[in-house]
Amino acid sequence: xxxxxxxRPENQVYCRPRSFTDVSTHYCPGCTHGxxxxxxxxxxxxxxxxxxxxxxxxxxCSVFAYNYFNTDxxxxxxxxxxxxxxxxxxxxxxxxxxxxQGDGDLASIxxxxxxxxxxxxxxxxxxxxxxxxxxxxxxxxxxxTLPGMKTTSSPMGRDVEMQGYPIRMSEILATMDGVxxxxxxxxxxxxxxxxxxxxxxxxxxxxxxxxxxxMVELLSTCPTNWGINPVNSLQWxxxxxxxxxPLGDFKVSAAVGDIRI
Amino acid sequence: MPRELLKGNEAIAEAAIxxxxxxxxxxxxxxxxxxxxxxxxxxxxxxxAFVQAESEVAAINMVYxxxxxxxxxxSSSSSPGVSLMMEGISYIAGTEIxxxxxxxxxxxxxxxxxxxxxGDYFQAVYGGGHGDYKPIVLAPSTVQEAIDMTVMxxxxxxxxxxxxxxxxxxxxxxxxxPAELPEMRPIQRQNxxxxxxxxGGRQRRILSSIYIEPKDEEIANLRMLKRWQEIQKNEIxxxxxxxxxxxxxxxxxxxxGRIALSAVRAARHQGIKVGLFRPxxxxxxxxxxxEELSKRVQGLxxxxxxxxxxxxxxxxxxxxxxxxxxxxxxxxxVPFPDEILHExxxxxxxxxxxxxxxxxxxxxxxxxx
Ligand SMILES: Cc1ncc(C[n+]2csc(CCOP(=O)(O)OP(=O)(O)O)c2C)c(N)n1
Numbered sequence: 052x053x054x055x056x057x058x059r060p061e062n063q064v065y066c067r068p069r070s071f072t073d074v075s076t077h078y079c080p081g082c083t084h085g086x087x088x089x090x091x092x093x094x095x096x097x098x099x100x101x102x103x104x105x106x107x108x109x110x111x112c113s114v115f116a117y118n119y120f121n122t123d124x125x126x127x128x129x130x131x132x133x134x135x136x137x138x139x140x141x142x143x144x145x146x147x148x149x150x151x152q153g154d155g156d157l158a159s160i161x162x163x164x165x166x167x168x169x170x171x172x173x174x175x176x177x178x179x180x181x182x183x184x185x186x187x188x189x190x191x192x193x194x195x196t197l198p199g200m201k202t203t204s205s206p207m208g209r210d211v212e213m214q215g216y217p218i219r220m221s222e223i224l225a226t227m228d229g230v231x232x233x234x235x236x237x238x239x240x241x242x243x244x245x246x247x248x249x250x251x252x253x254x255x256x257x258x259x260x261x262x263x264x265x266m267v268e269l270l271s272t273c274p275t276n277w278g279i280n281p282v283n284s285l286q287w288x289x290x291x292x293x294x295x296x297p298l299g300d301f302k303v304s305a306a307v308g309d310i311r312i
Numbered sequence: 313m314p315r316e317l318l319k320g321n322e323a324i325a326e327a328a329i330x331x332x333x334x335x336x337x338x339x340x341x342x343x344x345x346x347x348x349x350x351x352x353x354x355x356x357x358x359x360x361a362f363v364q365a366e367s368e369v370a371a372i373n374m375v376y377x378x379x380x381x382x383x384x385x386x387s388s389s390s391s392p393g394v395s396l397m398m399e400g401i402s403y404i405a406g407t408e409i410x411x412x413x414x415x416x417x418x419x420x421x422x423x424x425x426x427x428x429x430x431g432d433y434f435q436a437v438y439g440g441g442h443g444d445y446k447p448i449v450l451a452p453s454t455v456q457e458a459i460d461m462t463v464m465x466x467x468x469x470x471x472x473x474x475x476x477x478x479x480x481x482x483x484x485x486x487x488x489x490p491a492e493l494p495e496m497r498p499i500q501r502q503n504x505x506x507x508x509x510x511x512g513g514r515q516r517r518i519l520s521s522i523y524i525e526p527k528d529e530e531i532a533n534l535r536m537l538k539r540w541q542e543i544q545k546n547e548i549x550x551x552x553x554x555x556x557x558x559x560x561x562x563x564x565x566x567x568x569g570r571i572a573l574s575a576v577r578a579a580r581h582q583g584i585k586v587g588l589f590r591p592x593x594x595x596x597x598x599x600x601x602x603e604e605l606s607k608r609v610q611g612l613x614x615x616x617x618x619x620x621x622x623x624x625x626x627x628x629x630x631x632x633x634x635x636x637x638x639x640x641x642x643x644x645x646v647p648f649p650d651e652i653l654h655e656x657x658x659x660x661x662x663x664x665x666x667x668x669x670x671x672x673x674x675x676x677x678x679x680x681x
Contacts, residue, residue, distance in 0.1 A: 103510040117518045123508040125380045126520030128403050131373035134365070138377025138385070141361035142335050146510045167366035
């Protein structure tokens with residue numbers, strides 16, 4: 052194969068998903084928000100649903116997520132994406148509605164909204180980025196910050212006596228009857244990214260089939276605010292986050308379990 | 313449609329349905345709960361969306377999402393709940409989408425009580441949430457007006473892509489009186505060129521309240537002000553009673569205005585040449601009309617079920633042309649017509665000053681008793 056062959060469309064093995072806009076993101080080098088975005092876009096492409104999809108962006112580093120997807124989008128107040136998604140989905144039940152939220156957004160200020168959207172079994176999909184920190188505001192402690200982890204607002208390390216313990220959202224949501232699918236995956240290496248993609252696909256398929264609330268939690272990096280270089284950040288996820296936030300399927304309803312992709 | 317004996321809250325709810333309400337999101341709170349209860353039965357029966365939200369914070373954000381699709385949506389609450397909604401209200405204002413809200417006001421601040429009050433005038437008229445925006449605010453004084461304003465509020469909200477809020481106090485929400493509902497209209501979701509409903513192949517649309525570049529936010533702010541200018545030009549509504557030959561005029565909105573009308577009529581019987589000016593749009597406020605009026609009278613008496621909030625707008629309107637007096641019953645106390653009649657008599661017979669602070673003079677009189 053010569054170079055010109057490689058450039059031919061039929062030989063192309065990797066390209067920008069159609070559900071992605073042709074702009075570079077504002078994310079820091081090594082941040083896995085970009086990977087998570089791409090996985091969602093690939094899934095929308097594969098399912099052919101971009102034209103009927105409405106995304107709900109959060110407040111956090113992914114506040115501008117709407118710039119990157121070739122779908123209709125709204126931008127919610129901090130933590131309120133699940134409520135906004137509820138409003139949209141109730142009026143447009145045939146559309147695909149997803150929120151994309153960070154851990155501060157979803158597990159702190161938006162705790163009530165995420166719990167109740169799940170309790171109602173709202174037929175939406177949530178992509179939950181858990182990077183154990185508040186990225187956008189410059190690295191403060193999040194509800195998911197690990198015990199002992201230093202942040203700008205836990206400078207001596209998270210002291211669980213004073214600042215409590217990290218919250219495991221997937222496990223909590225799995226207890227709810229309205230939830231069809233609640234799983235945790237990680238973005239720290241290609242094998243895990245593949246699994247994450249499959250989970251995202253399953254979550255959107257669950258929504259398409261009307262099987263209730265679906266959420267994929269993705270362990271993610273924040274090299275800038277962790278103060279760890281991008282490569283070591285990936286390793287840090289595996290070494291430090293996975294033990295606290297075990298990967299796995301916490302709820303797969305029987306109907307979702309029957310989905311074959 | 314026939315006239316029926318209708319409760320204010322239920323009349324508002326049913327009127328909204330008749331003009332195509334597609335979705336309602338709310339949280340129970342006295343004295344507005346009948347709106348939520350009525351809609352919890354009627355909307356599902358009609359195949360439309362009803363959600364009892366986990367809080368007013370969630371309710372307003374559900375409204376925000378649903379309104380982004382271009383559907384006719386609303387929420388309702390009472391004072392403490394409306395305070396919780398302020399975050400979402402500001403976002404909705406910043407996104408420039410139409411939303412109808414109802415505040416059946418009660419005594420406050422804080423948890424206050426569940427009695428009728430008008431203490432949320434400032435919050436409603438001056439926006440309440442953060443940032444620079446002005447909602448349209450309507451103040452009904454009867455169940456019939458509450459119905460008519462509900463009908464009108466959807467049209468106004470959509471015409472100007474703005475929030476239209478109805479502020480009624482608990483007595484209008486709870487009162488039963490004969491009124492006529494509009495006829496049932498089919499839902500006609502407009503094909504708005506801003507609505508977010510899936511691209512279906514068209515250019516994607518984004519609805520957000522973010523303008524990260526201050527210059528862009530400034531442009532958005534000015535666009536909203538321009539629209540407000542239009543609203544002020546086109547939408548001011550008020551009612552005048554016996555003002556043609558009046559020496560004195562009472563100014564009151566909602567229930568206070570209605571009760572004042574009884575007092576005005578009684579005073580007329582006694583030969584006092586008094587009229588009533590009742591703003592229907594408290595925002596936009598009828599500044600020019602009141603200014604005109606202030607040039608022809610010997611004094612104004614502002615009556616409110618609060619400590620003098622609209623009073624400030626009246627003072628702004630009359631520009632010192634005529635003395636302004638105040639009588640208020642805050643905290644959930646509803647004034648009797650006799651009390652207002654007594655005030656009218658006082659105003660008509662005493663030497664009024666242009667310099668006195670009407671609120672402080674009222675406080676002195678009230679605490680002296
Ligand atoms: C009501 C409100 N409070 C606080 C903020 C400030 N704020 C913006 S982003 C953010 C934290 C976001 O963290 P997270 O959800 O973990 O997302 P990340 O930035 O890490 O992706 C905060 C506190 C806000 N915008 N609105």
